[in-house]
Amino acid sequence: MFNLPSPIQQLSHSSFADAELDVFIKRDDLIHPIVSGNKWRKLKYFFNDADMPKHMVSFGGAYSNHIHALSYVANYYDIPLSLYIRGEASWLDKPQQLSPTLRDCMQNQAMLNFLDRKTYRLKDDAEFKQQILANYPNRTLWVAEGGCDQIALKGVAEILSEQTNDFDYIVCPVGSATTLAGLVAAAAPNQCVIGIAALKQADYLRERVHSLIGEQAKSKNWQLLTEFHCGGFGKLTESVLLQAQQFFTHHQITLDPVYTSKMSLAFHALVDKGYFPKGGKVLLLHTGGVQGWRGYLQQNKVTQAYLTEIGLPQVS
Ligand SMILES: Cc1ncc(COP(=O)(O)O)c(C=O)c1O
Known part of the structure; x- marks a missing residue:
């Protein structure tokens, strides 16, 4: 591919x-x-054929290249993806106002959750991470904003x-x-x-x-x-x-x-x-x-x- x-x-x-x-x-x-660009470079090893995650979670803004690329690859491998977006759930009421990036993410079957700016800032907080992961199956893979990970x-x-x-x-x-x-x-x-x-x-x-x-x-x-x-x-x-x-x-x-x-x-x-x-x-x-x-x-x-x-x- x-x-x-x-x-x-x-x-x-x-x-x-x-x-x-x-x-x-x-x-x-x-x-x-x-x-x-750097998207596949950063995402490649999150997708390990021998041990695919059951679910993925990630973060980004409304125009993020990271969530755009991740939603495409997760969909390709048929892995459910929950995205946490810095923004407002009311955007969903008027899909024509959604950013083209978010519209593509939805087309790629990603589930969008919206966080206000203050909550979004918690994205790297350990307790917040536990709270989010508690909603998902065991083998849920956490992909930090921008794919920032070893x-x-x-x-x-x-x-x-x-x-x-x-x-x-x-x-x-x-x-x-x-x-x-x-x-x-x-x-x-x-x-x-x-x-x-x-x-x-x-x-x-x-x-x-x-x-x-x-x-x-x-x-x-x-x-x-x-x-x-x-x-x-x-x-x-x-x-x-x-x-x-x-x-x-x-x-x-x-x-x-x-x-x-x-x-x-x-x-x-x-x-x-x-x-x-x-x-x-x-x-x-x-x-x-x-x-x-x-x-x-x-x-x-x-x-x-x-x-x-x-x-x-x-x-x-
Ligand atoms: C097109 C593009 N170039 C450069 C970068 C910066 O890469 P990094 O977040 O690894 O610093 C990004 C963000 O991931 C990006 O989307």
């Missing part, structure tokens, strides 16, 4: 040439039309291979920092992994990388850059829109609005300020998430004409 290994494609741009950098992108967005690291490590060994820098976007942690753990000693946080005040995620991969976080070469959030998680600024547009014009590759557009913006800013030594070889990771544009279209924050310009002619 998955197109693996994903291709690595060179990106040519005058500013990369001026900085004497060889820049490539790993097209994990092409792994699968729905379970694209189990995910093994799949993320598979992004790196012999083909990626001679890259000096690997650049990825960061939400829960699971992908960053997995890449850091799997990186070769000569490589530096750079994570670009998509959310505001993300410094706490350094600690998360340490807790996910322990000692390796100390011995490996990596950085989390937190100044490229463009106003906060999901904020769609003019510069993000322009970035996605320019990226498509130059490379015919569609970025997503929340993660990879900001990664690309950050990368260009770093190149322009001479962050990378001349002669460096850089690999950007396309982590997918293109479905996220639909929510912005529904909210009239982008037009179909704009989406056509960035390579998405028919969005629904």
Whole structure:
């Protein structure tokens, strides 16, 4: 079902040439039309053919790529999935107002439960977890928001291979920092992994990388850059829109609005300020998430004409 290994494609741009950098992108967005980008990487080992769960529980916002992909895979394997959504149950009264992501989750047979913001914040609390699990059969598998779990690291490590060994820098976007942690753990000693946080005040995620991969976080070469959030998680600024547009014009590759557009913006800013030594070889990771544009279209924050310009002619 998955197109693996994903291709690595060179990106040519005058500013990369001026900085004497060889820049490539790993097209994990092409792994699968729905379970694209880092989604399959993170979810793969939650689905173990020899010991499939009876039920799964997970969390996300109304536009989450994670719940979108998880609902597809759970449905594929015929595993009931209960999703806890940050939002309001009244959304169900007017299905046309539901986000396209949630509508897909319902079509994928996921059961939606809505939590207000305050309750949603308990999602990682042990007592809250016990209360939720008490509602479900014994072999219910808990998948934290964004798939943030040790189990995910093994799949993320598979992004790196012999083909990626001679890259000096690997650049990825960061939400829960699971992908960053997995890449850091799997990186070769000569490589530096750079994570670009998509959310505001993300410094706490350094600690998360340490807790996910322990000692390796100390011995490996990596950085989390937190100044490229463009106003906060999901904020769609003019510069993000322009970035996605320019990226498509130059490379015919569609970025997503929340993660990879900001990664690309950050990368260009770093190149322009001479962050990378001349002669460096850089690999950007396309982590997918293109479905996220639909929510912005529904909210009239982008037009179909704009989406056509960035390579998405028919969005629904
Ligand atoms: C498209 C996309 N890119 C990047 C990320 C960030 O990944 P992580 O949560 O592992 O940091 C996410 C969130 O999972 C995502 O949906």
